[in-house]
Amino acid sequence: AQKITQTQPGMFVQEKEAVTLDCTYDTSDPSYGLFWYKQPSSGEMIFLIYQGSYDQQNATEGRYSLNFQKARKSANLVISASQLGDSAMYFCAMREGLLNTGTASKLTFGTGTRLQVTL
Amino acid sequence: DADVTQTPRNRITKTGKRIMLECSQTKGHDRMYWYRQDPGLGLRLIYYSFDVKDINKGEISDGYSVSRQAQAKFSLSLESAIPNQTALYFCATSDLGTSDNEQFFGPGTRLTVL
Numbered sequence: 001a002q003k004i005t006q007t008q009p010g011m012f013v014q015e016k017e018a019v020t021l022d023c024t025y026d027t028s029d030p031s032y033g034l035f036w037y038k039q040p041s042s043g044e045m046i047f048l049i050y051q052g053s054y055d056q057q058n059a060t061e062g063r064y065s066l067n068f069q070k071a072r073k074s075a076n077l078v079i080s081a082s083q084l085g086d087s088a089m090y091f092c093a094m095r096e097g098l099l100n101t102g103t104a105s106k107l108t109f110g111t112g113t114r115l116q117v118t119l
Numbered sequence: 120d121a122d123v124t125q126t127p128r129n130r131i132t133k134t135g136k137r138i139m140l141e142c143s144q145t146k147g148h149d150r151m152y153w154y155r156q157d158p159g160l161g162l163r164l165i166y167y168s169f170d171v172k173d174i175n176k177g178e179i180s181d182g183y184s185v186s187r188q189a190q191a192k193f194s195l196s197l198e199s200a201i202p203n204q205t206a207l208y209f210c211a212t213s214d215l216g217t218s219d220n221e222q223f224f225g226p227g228t229r230l231t232v233l
Binding site for chain 2: 035047093
């Protein structure tokens with residue numbers, strides 16, 4: 001089974017609108033973390049936001065927020081007030097296990113969602 | 120200056136050639152990683168290293184080897200390159216001491232094997 005599933009290969013959003021990028025995950029480990037990365041056309045991987053499995057509140061970073069629904073095993077990224085510069089690939093990733101263990105060093109990535117912001 | 124650098128940034132080589140991709144970091148992190156990215160498949164882990172003496176295989180290590188020459192340097196080698204190793208390769212680092220184990224990525228190396 002896929003550990004990280006991103007079901008939207010591509011999304012369009014109008015400038016200044018909000019958009020939600022879906023991510024579901026599969027793990028039996030009670031300790032895990034979820035990440036979102038942005039990859040613009042230039043290719044670099046840019047960290048956006050992190051949510052730990054024990055965090056009580058949804059993570060927020062500027063215009064990015066993570067809608068964490070633990071029971072549903074979903075960690076959707078919400079981008080508010082979209083900008084043209086938000087056009088990129090977005091990857092959801094998960095680490096499993098306690099932080100000081102080898103397992104927790106590994107990230108498993110989803111296949112990504114390509115977001116296109118239009119005027 | 121970039122904290123995680125990769126050389127070369129682009130490389131075209133022929134089947135059967137040996138090639139080395141290099142990664143250096145100035146972040147002082149103990150953990151380093153090599154990933155490859157193929158279209159439609161996201162990033163997949165090739166090897167990772169906790170420190171100079173600790174090297175571990177990732178999801179897709181066959182056909183690759185690595186060397187951790189120093190805390191700051193982690194090299195990926197393709198002993199005999201084949202066309203299906205054409206991909207975008209990323210090096211990443213992380214710090215055991217952080218609360219989330221965020222990984223910091225290099226700019227990537229685009230490798231083409233003809």
